[in-house]
Amino acid sequence: MANDKDSISNLRTESSKTDKRKQSLYFPESMLQEIKEEAARLDRSLSWVVQRAWKISRLEIKKLPSVNEVDGGEDDDEG
Numbered sequence: 001m002a003n004d005k006d007s008i009s010n011l012r013t014e015s016s017k018t019d020k021r022k023q024s025l026y027f028p029e030s031m032l033q034e035i036k037e038e039a040a041r042l043d044r045s046l047s048w049v050v051q052r053a054w055k056i057s058r059l060e061i062k063k064l065p066s067v068n069e070v071d072g073g074e075d076d077d078e079g
Contacts, residue, residue: 025050
């Protein structure tokens with residue numbers, strides 16, 4: 001039975017690149033409108049536009065400091 005479980009786990013890992021599970025993402029209304037306009041201009045889906053945006057920007061996003069790396073405790077939650 002362990003082999004079956006391992007096989008399923010490996011299959012999920014291998015297929016994660018094409019995983020089409022539904023996800024909910026929330027955008028400010030103005031940003032969503034811009035994405036919709038670009039999708040229409042490009043004759044592509046909203047999903048395609050967001051995926052391309054991620055691929056183009058991910059290296060820049062990885063340069064951002066994590067919450068634990070920020071000095072000074074100037075979080076938006078603190079007042």
